[in-house]
Amino acid sequence: MNLPKPKKQHRKNQNPYTRILLGIELLFAAFFILLVYLVFIVNPSQNKQTKIGSTYMTMNNSFYPVLNEQIANYIDNRHGRLYNRDPALIVDKQVQELNSFINQGVNAIIINPVDGNSIKIQEALHKAKTKGIKVIVVDSQMKSDRYVDCTILSDNYRAGQLCAEHLLRSRKSATILLLEHYSAYSANNRIQGFTDTLKKSPNHRNFHVVGKINTYGQSEITLPLVEKALKNGAKFNTIMALNDQAAVGALAAIDEVGVKRQIDVYSVDGSENMKKLLGVNHNAIASSAQTPINMGKTAVRVAYKLIAGKRVPPKIILPVYLITNKNINHYNVLGWQ
Template identity: 25%
Template sequence: MIKYLLSLFILAATLISCNRSENDKPVIGVTMLSMQNEFIVNVSDEMEKKAQEAGVELITVDAERSALKQIEQVESFIAQGVDAIVMNPCEVEASSPAVTKAQAAGIPIINVNSETATQPTAFVGSDDVESARIAMKYIADRLGGKGNVIMIHGYMGQAAQIKREQGAREILKQYPGLKLLASQTGEWDRAKSMSLMENWIQSYGGQINAVFAQNDEMGMGALKALTDAGLKDKIVVVSIDAIPDALQAVQKGTLDATVFQNAQQQGSQAIETALKIINKQPYEKEILVPFQLVTKENVAEFMK
């Protein structure tokens, strides 16, 4: 049985090798955190566009927020003999073995948008600490440095969640008059965050002065709950990513601000970096794309 499986594996590897030489196209395996998340889909779409322009074959899979599934997907890419792997990590620690496995197999691995504890071949993304500093500073300014803030976390243990909490708390420390009234995970999810906000409205009602949601999906969920409760006009809501829904809400004046994260740059530069590594060209080990605050005053610049 073992000999039979080994023969099949050798045959599969040979076929992949033959296909590679026939097509003469680099093959990049891509594993994304969750294709239910609009920003992540935007990053994936940009990678697809860049790959088509560059004549690269992409094999894109959805890890569905499971680090274990993500590791299995990377193992599958290794078995397929891809030229490079792009990973949008599910978790800082739990997705790290995928990096180790790819590197042990001699396959370059590029982390996009989110980080792992184990250093990949390269990283393309943004400084999530900076995004939360921008968001919380906006809240501090709007509230005159005094008031009660609620924070909705992303998926716990993921790099963006950890760093956005860090950035938010840095600003909170600078303003003793700002109090973190409550915080909990909405798992990057609109419906879950709407439900969370409904519970907080029941618990805290008129005590809430501002909401910081670590992404727009959660910000939009909180906004819906506040609007339904007739409280939106009294509460400042800020989130991160600048997805189309959020930009429209900022334009209407319902969402106070969002922080633009550049999916186009992250996606395209992840593929460009992978190609440079495949072609043994010089490449940057870390590319950080800046965040930008989006308010009603400048939202038109970000609308497509």
């Protein structure tokens, strides 16, 4: 038996309100697609993750991990990405890191150069600039700032001055050993501030630099070199170290050799290790304190401003102050300031 086929329902018999609702839905869908297009296509910066590369002469110095932590926190809070590398005081390795940042397509590079005189580093920064990458130098400087957007420093010259001024108040004469890092501009500025202040003193003839050692600012390098100098009979009663790491190595060498005479040790940083020795080790006298926390926060904010096309000063100098074995109780010895 053949059953009659059901009649097809023609669209013209549909409820007119259904067709109106369908039209409204299509209109909203088109509007949403257009909105997505405007946000993610027309304005790509909203869809692009900010990427920054950071490289410091060495991470074997608590100053730089603390500085970098401030940068990392700021970037993480803005859902960006940080590439951090450690050249371990090797110029060629830092150049490789810079090229890696360029290949990663970073928006900015924050660098503490292994050697501010290095042509290789300068060429790598030039390459970065041709790619539109912003360059921020921290805690030191390049010989030429041609390819640098901003240099952020502690007042290194003043740091050396503060140590010299304290020495002049404390002693009527001194024979001085300088612990240096020849290729680091920041270190050279500290030592220059120290020696210039002594030379300008009315009693400058009573203060003599009797030796210099290139320590690279590392405790493990400083210790045996100062120990050797002491065993060889070097006559000095004062040490001016470019940083706390070198100072700590020198203090360890003095203890190792068993020197009985007073040797005043000055330095720059205000690190946890040096602050713990001030007031405990009679040879530890003072450290001009800088703050990696402020430097890191300043550097990353400058980087984001530059990426956004805003203008920033070509150089930013951060203040320093002297922590001594007499005022150490006024400062927190746990960590950096």
